[in-house]
Amino acid sequence: MTVESTAARKPRRSSGTKRASAKRTPQPQSSEPQLVQLLSPEGERVEHPDYGIDLTPEELRGLYRDMVLTRRFDAEATALQRQGELGLWASLLGQEAAQIGSGRALRDDDYVFPTYREHGVAWCRGVDPTNLLGMFRGVNHGGWDPNSNNFHLYTIVIGSQTLHATGYAMGVAKDGADSAVIAYFGDGASSQGDVAESFTFAAVYNAPVVFFCQNNQWAISEPTEKQTRVPLYQRAQGYGFPGVRVDGNDVLACLAVTRSALERARRGEGPTLVEAFTYRMGAHTTSDDPTKYRRDEEREAWEAKDPILRLRRYLEREGHADEAFFTALDEESETLGKRVREVVRAMPDPDPMAIFDHVYADGHALVDEERAQFAAYQASFEDTQSGSAGEGK
Amino acid sequence: MAVQKLPIAKAINESLRKALETDPKVLIMGEDVGKLGGVFRVTDGLQKDFGEDRVIDTPLAESGIIGTAIGLALRGYRPVAEIQFDGFVFPAYDQIVTQLAKMHARALGKIKLPVVIRIPYGGGIGAVEHHSESPEALFAHVAGLKIVSPSNASDAYWMMQQAIQSDDPVIFFEPKRRYWDKGEVNAEAIPGPLHGARVAREGTDLTLAAYGPMVKVCLEAAAAAEEEGKSLEVVDLRSMSPIDFDTIQTSVEKTRRLVVVHEAPVFFGSGAEIAARLTERCFYHLEAPVLRVGGYHAPYPPARLEDEYLPGLDRVLDAVDRSLAY
Numbered sequence: 001m002t003v004e005s006t007a008a009r010k011p012r013r014s015s016g017t018k019r020a021s022a023k024r025t026p027q028p029q030s031s032e033p034q035l036v037q038l039l040s041p042e043g044e045r046v047e048h049p050d051y052g053i054d055l056t057p058e059e060l061r062g063l064y065r066d067m068v069l070t071r072r073f074d075a076e077a078t079a080l081q082r083q084g085e086l087g088l089w090a091s092l093l094g095q096e097a098a099q100i101g102s103g104r105a106l107r108d109d110d111y112v113f114p115t116y117r118e119h120g121v122a123w124c125r126g127v128d129p130t131n132l133l134g135m136f137r138g139v140n141h142g143g144w145d146p147n148s149n150n151f152h153l154y155t156i157v158i159g160s161q162t163l164h165a166t167g168y169a170m171g172v173a174k175d176g177a178d179s180a181v182i183a184y185f186g187d188g189a190s191s192q193g194d195v196a197e198s199f200t201f202a203a204v205y206n207a208p209v210v211f212f213c214q215n216n217q218w219a220i221s222e223p224t225e226k227q228t229r230v231p232l233y234q235r236a237q238g239y240g241f242p243g244v245r246v247d248g249n250d251v252l253a254c255l256a257v258t259r260s261a262l263e264r265a266r267r268g269e270g271p272t273l274v275e276a277f278t279y280r281m282g283a284h285t286t287s288d289d290p291t292k293y294r295r296d297e298e299r300e301a302w303e304a305k306d307p308i309l310r311l312r313r314y315l316e317r318e319g320h321a322d323e324a325f326f327t328a329l330d331e332e333s334e335t336l337g338k339r340v341r342e343v344v345r346a347m348p349d350p351d352p353m354a355i356f357d358h359v360y361a362d363g364h365a366l367v368d369e370e371r372a373q374f375a376a377y378q379a380s381f382e383d384t385q386s387g388s389a390g391e392g393k
Numbered sequence: 394m395a396v397q398k399l400p401i402a403k404a405i406n407e408s409l410r411k412a413l414e415t416d417p418k419v420l421i422m423g424e425d426v427g428k429l430g431g432v433f434r435v436t437d438g439l440q441k442d443f444g445e446d447r448v449i450d451t452p453l454a455e456s457g458i459i460g461t462a463i464g465l466a467l468r469g470y471r472p473v474a475e476i477q478f479d480g481f482v483f484p485a486y487d488q489i490v491t492q493l494a495k496m497h498a499r500a501l502g503k504i505k506l507p508v509v510i511r512i513p514y515g516g517g518i519g520a521v522e523h524h525s526e527s528p529e530a531l532f533a534h535v536a537g538l539k540i541v542s543p544s545n546a547s548d549a550y551w552m553m554q555q556a557i558q559s560d561d562p563v564i565f566f567e568p569k570r571r572y573w574d575k576g577e578v579n580a581e582a583i584p585g586p587l588h589g590a591r592v593a594r595e596g597t598d599l600t601l602a603a604y605g606p607m608v609k610v611c612l613e614a615a616a617a618a619e620e621e622g623k624s625l626e627v628v629d630l631r632s633m634s635p636i637d638f639d640t641i642q643t644s645v646e647k648t649r650r651l652v653v654v655h656e657a658p659v660f661f662g663s664g665a666e667i668a669a670r671l672t673e674r675c676f677y678h679l680e681a682p683v684l685r686v687g688g689y690h691a692p693y694p695p696a697r698l699e700d701e702y703l704p705g706l707d708r709v710l711d712a713v714d715r716s717l718a719y
Contacts, residue, residue: 141495145503152467153499157491163457164492167464174446175468194488197457204452358502359536361560365588365635367536 033231035277036257037247041305043313045252053256057320063104063251064315065329067096067308070120072333073129076340077119077136081286085344086136090117094249094281097307098214100124101254102182102276105262109150109179111172113165116154117214118184125151129336130343139350159185159192162211166198169207169265180265181209182258188219190235191227199239199271208265210258211236211273214248216280221293233275241271248278249307279305352378396579402435402572404546405511407580408553409436409473413443419557420465422449423458423475423511432477433513433572455485462508463493471507471557479514479566480523486531493562494537505560509553514542515606515656516703517570519696526693527657532564533634533666540634541587542566544608546576548591548631551584559587566633568606590637592644596626599650599713602641602667604630607654607704614709625713633663641667642674649680650716654704659687681719684712 036051055063074092081089092099095117103124106112114121122132127149134140135154142153155161165183172179189195190213202209215232217224224232236243242264246257254276261272279302283290290299315321356371399407412419421436421443427450430437440448451458455476462472476482482489489510496506516525533540539561543549549567556563585591593608594615601611608629615625626644630636645651651671653664664685671683686704694702 140501141499143499143501143503146467146500147504153496155492157487160460160488160492163460163488164464164467166457167461167466168468169464170461171465171468171470174470193484194456194460197452197454197460200452200454201457201461358498358500360539361497361502361505364539364561365637 033234033245035245035247036253037250038252038256039250039310039314041249041310043310043317045314048253048256051253051256051260053252055252057318060311060315061321061325063100063255064308064311064321065332066100066104066120066123067251067311068329069333069336070096070100070123071308072337073123073340074119076337077133078282078286080133080341080344081136086133086286087138088136088285088287090136090285091280091282092117092119094279094302094307095214095216096120097251097311098212098248098254098276098278101251102212102258102274105255105258106182107179107262109177110262111150111152111165111168111179111181113152113161113168113181113183114154115158115161115184115186115189116156117186118154121184122151125149127151130340133340133344134347137344137347139347159189159194159198161185162189162195162198163201165209166202166205166207169202169209169271170205172208173205173268178266179208180262181207182212182262183209184212184214186213186219187215187217187224187227187232188222189213190232199236199241199273202271203239203241206268206270208268209271210261210265211271212258213273213275214278215275216248216278218280218284218290218294220284220288221290223294231275233273236273241273243273243275245275245277248276249302249305249310251307251311395581396577398575399546399550399578400573400575401543401546401549401568402433404550404576404578405435405553405567406437406439407578408550409439410442411580412473412554412557413439413447416471416557418469418471420447420449420470420472421475422451422462422472424451424453424477426450426475431475433569435511435513435567435572436475455481455483456488459485459488459493459508459510462510463488463496463506466506466508467504471509473509473511473557475511477513478520478524479512479526479528482510482512482528489532489538489562489564490535494535497561498537506562507557507560508562509556509559510562510564512564512566513569513572514566515568515570516693516699517606519699521696522693525696525699527566527655527688529564529566529633529655530657530662533663537562538634539563539588539632540566541632542568542605543631544568544571544593544603544605544629546574547578547582548629550578550580551582552587552631555584555587566605571606571609574609588632588635588637590631590640591629592626592640593629594625594627596624596648598624598648599652599716600626600628600641600644600648601652601654601709601713602628602630602644603654604633605656607656610704610706610709611654614706614713617706617710618713623713623717636663636667636670638667638670638674641671645671645675646678649678650719651679651683652686652709652712652716653683654686654709654712655688656703657688658690659685660690662687681716684716686712
């Protein structure tokens with residue numbers, strides 16, 4: 001896959017050279033700006049002048065498998081919330097292509113700074129999906145080792161992690177490494193000052209970071225029009241780095257565009273903003289009720305662009321996957337769902353004394369004092385209750 | 394440099410220089426910290442000697458400074474970030490409180506955040522609004538942060554060394570009106586613990602507890618009281634999170650009276666915490682309620698009024714008299 005370094009320098013609005021539009025790619029929505037697409041909703045391969053991709057059938061099946069398993073995991077987590085096993089779940093339904101495409105573009109030594117919805121990216125990084133569930137069950141606030149998979153903890157405060165990613169990328173550059181960093185955020189976060197500041201810092205220091213915005217059209221109940229008057233990818237122009245909008249439901253396009261942006265970062269050419277144009281098919285979280293603010297017709301229109309369905313159509317059309325593959329994958333999905341269910345149900349509540357663990361790395365006198373007080377308080381119950389077996393405190 | 398007499402600003406400068414020399418992972422970052430050497434010249438000459446890669450002039454965006462410092466720390470660096478003035482820290486408050494303070498716990502200890510935030514703080518320099526505030530209580534309330542403030546050049550030097558070596562985030566409040574006060578710095582001494590308080594002057598009748606810029610005021614008050622036959626002990630807290638309550642307790646069990654002095658507003662301030670804790674610890678030793686002297690519940694006033702607003706010698710002695718009158 002080769003991409004010209006100028007490829008991402010959009011938009012091509014200047015009069016005269018209508019080079020891009022003269023070429024072959026028909027744009028899916030005429031009122032929308034340029035959208036990089038390599039696989040149509042009907043599962044037909046389309047060419048793009050700037051972004052190519054050439055994958056083996058095995059790689060294509062791999063992407064399909066990633067998306068299906070991620071969706072299955074996500075559905076299991078939603079069900080577990082409904083069963084009271086999780087306090088909350090933030091579903092990624094509909095955003096599988098954006099996450100798997102970008103996630104599979106990464107090298108092992110690259111570093112990911114996710115929001116709280118990047119379950120598909122976590123999957124690509126090799127994070128055990130059950131590790132993601134602890135915070136939603138309420139047994140920890142994350143707790144996985146970010147450095148074991150180069151996948152930072154989920155960040156709940158909107159947009160904060162884009163600055164961490166930028167700082168990390170500044171460090172990568174100082175180290176002389178050719179790794180890249182990717183910061184995930186959403187259309188809602190694009191309004192945050194921290195995101196604007198991360199664009200500024202990344203541009204000024206030419207940091208090797210890719211800003212990957214999943215524009216899923218809704219920030220809880222607020223549509224993208226409440227966040228911006230211009231297409232989000234165009235914001236990059238004002239900071240002096242390229243922005244590109246990609247069909248976020250097209251896993252091939254997401255992979256190609258992210259790869260190109262990461263390569264650009266590795267070459268020392270600085271940040272890129274990728275806007276993956278997608279749709280949050282489910283609620284914001286399990287606490288949300290989208291019927292209050294959006295119409296079914298909108299969701300139905302996006303259903304026709306489903307990321308998994310379109311890749312399946314392509315695989316079938318090209319003969320890259322047979323029935324045995326799909327059947328085996330269905331079984332693997334059910335096994336995953338079962339495992340997730342079992343692990344979550346067996347997940348123990350932490351020891352109450354864990355409140356005082358890891359507040360500080362080097363200790364703190366007050367924490368020590370309060371830990372001792374709390375331990376004594378807990379112990380006082382044990383004394384009075386000895387003999388009354390099995391009663392909770 | 395073995396033993397030198399240095400102003401506080403220069404002592405911090407020497408400390409930063411030593412850290413840059415000894416640990417290649419130490420970075421200095423902030424607004425105007427490079428060529429200019431900072432608006433108070435605390436980082437003077439460091440960029441010239443260590444380069445723009447290690448002494449980094451940043452965009453004027455405080456949240457960006459702290460947010461990227463967090464990212465650099467995650468990459469293995471030890472950033473020392475300057476917030477130019479106390480009143481400018483608030484754009485970064487979110488990053489400090491929601492991210493910097495909590496990330497180590499969020500990761501169940503698997504990552505560390507060795508970030509130092511330097512903040513010149515407090516009044517007394519005749520500045521315009523937002524340049525004279527004392528927001529330490531707003532940070533001391535947050536678990537995960539450590540808060541210190543030196544009162545003299547030796548502490549400024551050594552506490553900065555220790556803050557940079559700490560694996561926890563440390564907010565280093567620098568008493569800006571004392572930047573030019575000189576004191577002896579022994580770079581070969583063995584420093585006490587970063588969070589230990591220090592008895593700055595011994596006395597028997599009453600304890601004055603203070604930190605940062607107010608230690609000098611308390612020492613002057615103790616000297617003035619001595620002429621009236623009163624013996625005041627002065628405890629320099631040095632650290633507001635954690636607070637060395639044991640040292641205060643030892644002092645109060647001896648003197649039986651305590652007055653806490655700080656520039657920050659009294660209401661919900663560190664004096665309230667110290668009063669509550671010491672009352673609990675020394676209830677039967679106290680001859681008088683713990684009194685507090687500090688700023689009023691009003692915005693920091695225009696410079697022409699700051700001498701009225703800030704605790705000075707007379708207001709401290711007034712509180713001493715009230716305590717002794719019980």
